Amino acid sequence: MEPHNKLAAWLQAENISQAEMARRCEYDRSNFHRLLSGKLSPSLVLAARIERETRGAIPAVAWAEEASSGDTSHAGRYPAGGRAFPHRHLLSIGQLETHEILYLLDEAEQWVALNRQPQKHSDRLAGLTIINAFFENSTRTLLSFEIAGKRLGADVVNMHAAQSSVKKGETLIDTAVTLNSMRADAIVIRHQSSGAVALIADKVDCPVLNAGDGQHEHPTQALLDALALRHKLRERGEESFNGLVVTICGDVLHSRVARSNILCLQALGARVRVCAPPALMPTGVEAMGAEPFASFEAALSGADVVMMLRLQNERMEGQFIPSPREYRHLYGLTLERLRRCAPEAIVMHPGPMNRGVEIDSNVAELAGQSIITDQVEMGVAIRMACLDVLTRRERGVEGWA
Amino acid sequence: MKAQRPLTITGGRLVLPGGVRPGAIRCVDGRIAAVGEVNPAEGDEVIDAAGALVTPGLVDFGVFAIDKPAFHFGGITRAALMPDRSPPLDTPSSVRFAAQSGKPDLWVHPLAAATVGLEGGQLAELALMREAGARAIATGRKWIADSGTMLRLLQYAAMLDLVVVSHAEDGGLAGSAAATAGEMATRLGLPSAPAEAEALAVARDLALAEMAGTRLHLRHVTTRAALDLVRAAKARGVRVTAGVSPAHFMLSDLALQDFRTFARLSPPLRSESDRQAVVAGLADGTIDVVGSGHDPRGPEDKRLPFADAAPGMAGAETLLALTLTLARDGVIPVERVFDLLARSPARLLGVEAGELREGAEADLALVDPDKPWVVDSARMAASAGNTPFDKQPVEGRVTALWKGGVRIDG
Numbered sequence: 001m002e003p004h005n006k007l008a009a010w011l012q013a014e015n016i017s018q019a020e021m022a023r024r025c026e027y028d029r030s031n032f033h034r035l036l037s038g039k040l041s042p043s044l045v046l047a048a049r050i051e052r053e054t055r056g057a058i059p060a061v062a063w064a065e066e067a068s069s070g071d072t073s074h075a076g077r078y079p080a081g082g083r084a085f086p087h088r089h090l091l092s093i094g095q096l097e098t099h100e101i102l103y104l105l106d107e108a109e110q111w112v113a114l115n116r117q118p119q120k121h122s123d124r125l126a127g128l129t130i131i132n133a134f135f136e137n138s139t140r141t142l143l144s145f146e147i148a149g150k151r152l153g154a155d156v157v158n159m160h161a162a163q164s165s166v167k168k169g170e171t172l173i174d175t176a177v178t179l180n181s182m183r184a185d186a187i188v189i190r191h192q193s194s195g196a197v198a199l200i201a202d203k204v205d206c207p208v209l210n211a212g213d214g215q216h217e218h219p220t221q222a223l224l225d226a227l228a229l230r231h232k233l234r235e236r237g238e239e240s241f242n243g244l245v246v247t248i249c250g251d252v253l254h255s256r257v258a259r260s261n262i263l264c265l266q267a268l269g270a271r272v273r274v275c276a277p278p279a280l281m282p283t284g285v286e287a288m289g290a291e292p293f294a295s296f297e298a299a300l301s302g303a304d305v306v307m308m309l310r311l312q313n314e315r316m317e318g319q320f321i322p323s324p325r326e327y328r329h330l331y332g333l334t335l336e337r338l339r340r341c342a343p344e345a346i347v348m349h350p351g352p353m354n355r356g357v358e359i360d361s362n363v364a365e366l367a368g369q370s371i372i373t374d375q376v377e378m379g380v381a382i383r384m385a386c387l388d389v390l391t392r393r394e395r396g397v398e399g400w401a
Numbered sequence: 402m403k404a405q406r407p408l409t410i411t412g413g414r415l416v417l418p419g420g421v422r423p424g425a426i427r428c429v430d431g432r433i434a435a436v437g438e439v440n441p442a443e444g445d446e447v448i449d450a451a452g453a454l455v456t457p458g459l460v461d462f463g464v465f466a467i468d469k470p471a472f473h474f475g476g477i478t479r480a481a482l483m484p485d486r487s488p489p490l491d492t493p494s495s496v497r498f499a500a501q502s503g504k505p506d507l508w509v510h511p512l513a514a515a516t517v518g519l520e521g522g523q524l525a526e527l528a529l530m531r532e533a534g535a536r537a538i539a540t541g542r543k544w545i546a547d548s549g550t551m552l553r554l555l556q557y558a559a560m561l562d563l564v565v566v567s568h569a570e571d572g573g574l575a576g577s578a579a580a581t582a583g584e585m586a587t588r589l590g591l592p593s594a595p596a597e598a599e600a601l602a603v604a605r606d607l608a609l610a611e612m613a614g615t616r617l618h619l620r621h622v623t624t625r626a627a628l629d630l631v632r633a634a635k636a637r638g639v640r641v642t643a644g645v646s647p648a649h650f651m652l653s654d655l656a657l658q659d660f661r662t663f664a665r666l667s668p669p670l671r672s673e674s675d676r677q678a679v680v681a682g683l684a685d686g687t688i689d690v691v692g693s694g695h696d697p698r699g700p701e702d703k704r705l706p707f708a709d710a711a712p713g714m715a716g717a718e719t720l721l722a723l724t725l726t727l728a729r730d731g732v733i734p735v736e737r738v739f740d741l742l743a744r745s746p747a748r749l750l751g752v753e754a755g756e757l758r759e760g761a762e763a764d765l766a767l768v769d770p771d772k773p774w775v776v777d778s779a780r781m782a783a784s785a786g787n788t789p790f791d792k793q794p795v796e797g798r799v800t801a802l803w804k805g806g807v808r809i810d811g
Contacts, residue, residue, distance in 0.1 A: 094588070171704070172705065173700075173704055191706065193705075193708050193709050194589055194660070194707060195591075195660030195706050196709075198660060199660065213590075214590055214591075214706070215590030215591070216589055216591075259587075282586075283586070283593070283595070284583045284584035284586075284587045285587055287584035287587070287588075288584070288587065317576055317577065318576070
């Protein structure tokens with residue numbers, strides 16, 4: 001029996017009401033109801049509390065086993081089988097419908113649970129070859145994708161194209177064809193030019209994941225940000241992004257993270273403000289639905305979430321700001337500035353951080369509000385979900401093949 | 402290659418500067434001998450146009466490649482070649498070679514590089530290049546950043562009575578931009594420059610040309626602000642002309658969707674509002690010339706990420722059909738189409754061609770303005786098929802072409 005059904009049966013046997021149990025577990029009542037109907041997976045904290053309150057009848061590990069058994073708890077909320085995610089590649093958030101974003105987030109929950117177990121391994125992608133082709137230097141994203149692939153049991157190969165034959169004049173298309181001939185089952189690509197990943201996706205037979213293309217999009221980053229944010233909100237007993245005010249501040253012009261997040265957060269119902277010095281604000285960003293601000297103070301006023309971006313000096317041609325010191329003076333997130341936001345505002349940063357420039361250390365580490373390390377954790381789970389979902393057609397998963 | 406015997410085309414509709422009139426045209430020794438009420442003489446080769454338009458051969462101003470099959474497909478008998486060759490047309494010998502390269506059935510009029518290596522620094526040997534056959538001076542794909550150099554160039558060109566063809570795009574603003582700043586560039590994350598980069602350069606070049614008394618031709622004027630500047634300059638008598646390519650009155654930056662590199666052009670495609678301003682500029686005569694900017698590029702230049710791809714389109718084949726849409730849409734009458742495509746560019750080059758007039762070179766085309774066809778980038782006469790109009794149905798096709806009274810087999 002699934003743990004949520006077990007729990008419902010246990011409550012009935014013990015003659016404890018749902019409301020009472022929710023109270024004992026310090027959890028929101030309506031969400032507890034959804035948990036019991038299998039529409040929601042519990043957080044680790046909640047699962048532990050349930051174990052405590054049921055005196056071990058429903059152990060926390062049961063939820064994780066349930067999650068990793070592949071029978072996901074959100075069945076019925078999405079179109080059946082492959083229609084839940086009809087795309088061959090994951091190239092941009094712009095190509096996704098809201099329910100497809102939610103589907104990936106929900107799929108990731110099982111991997112969040114698995115990743116919190118001592119044995120973090122599934123054999124779901126056993127025997128598959130995943131190539132991480134990074135045409136631009138990266139440490140964090142590459143590591144995250146590598147771990148994600150390995151935890152799913154795939155053979156993961158990293159190609160550091162930034163220092164390879166690409167430098168010898170081989171065209172991008174030839175590189176793509178080469179990767180394709182090696183019969184990769186999925187290719188993860190990062191490239192310094194906008195649109196490059198879509199170009200490669202056109203030439204290969206396997207699913208392609210965009211791990212960042214130039215200044216265009218970085219879809220898995222936006223998904224992991226949404227997942228981290230959702231976890232934090234659920235912890236506070238909130239479920240929906242509707243009306244949430246998110247301020248994205250920093251080098252918006254050069255940021256693919258900003259573009260993907262503007263699209264993703266709005267699709268989920270949030271209102272997005274973007275804040276940057278004029279030279280780093282892209283023209284026409286309001287046409288994407290974001291509200292532009294030059295004043296950081298105004299942009300922070302009443303915001304529920306603050307997402308800070310790094311200055312991408314490597315992409316700048318010419319001088320955009322006089323100095324890092326001056327940038328901090330105008331756009332650095334300090335504790336004092338954070339107080340302009342809504343109480344308990346959530347602090348995010350896609351990393352790597354320049355501490356003391358766009359964000360102060362004491363803000364980055366602010367307990368209860370900063371979810372910067374959660375973002376990294378969710379990154380692995382999201383990438384596992386994306387790899388799993390995108391390879392289902394090739395693996396012949398029922399309903400997908 | 403001289404005409405063997407006189408040629409008379411009867412039963413056509415002659416496209417004359419003042420309008421389209423039924424009539425005949427007779428050519429003797431490679432030149433137009435009579436236009437209008439003409440009867441073929443004994444021994445003439447007689448062609449029955451059967452109601453087709455009889456037009457001057459097109460003069461394509463500002464091409465980047467000599468691509469004879471494409472030019473002949475498009476009814477082009479003369480092409481003004483941009484100096485952006487490898488190496489650039491900055492010496493008399495390279496100009497002389499280029500001027501000979503198309504004969505006899507295509508005349509190439511080289512535009513001399515304004516500066517050595519087109520680097521915008523040192524003036525090239527302009528008078529010697531004029532002797533070698535250069536018909537005008539061009540700054541190339543980029544502007545000359547140094548205003549002092551530009552002024553001296555314009556003064557020197559005025560003394561030589563040569564037109565200066567400038568690329569009006571402020572290099573500091575444009576940088577390595579691949580698109581015009583706006584929603585599309587922002588969504589796609591493309592390096593972009595504001596449309597004002599053009600108006601800035603146009604304002605400067607107009608001021609300098611006015612000061613120097615030079616004839617200035619702005620090769621591409623594609624924005625509302627820059628067109629307003631040109632319109633005002635013309636009104637106060639500045640000797641300025643403006644050109645544009647069909648892409649800039651047919652397409653806006655929406656064509657960049659899905660990172661289609663065939664829509665990567667220089668200057669980049671503009672907003673819809675600017676596109677409409679270009680159409681208005683064509684209607685009121687602010688724009689004098691439509692040129693293809695023919696620049697065939699193979700996959701090694703185009704099958705790349707958008708910003709890394711080379712700008713340019715293969716435009717010679719579609720030049721006439723796309724410009725005829727202006728007449729079909731009622732923007733301008735048919736004879737104005739041939740002003741834009743032949744008469745005005747011929748005048749800029751100072752050649753006796755580009756219109757049906759006695760004494761002019763017998764560069765003629767028969768055009769069926771309603772003949773439908775579909776642009777297909779996989780089956781083009783050009784050496785590469787990089788056209789943003791792929792799979793687009795168009796109307797208007799050249800059915801016969803003569804250069805100097807000699808039939809060109811298409």
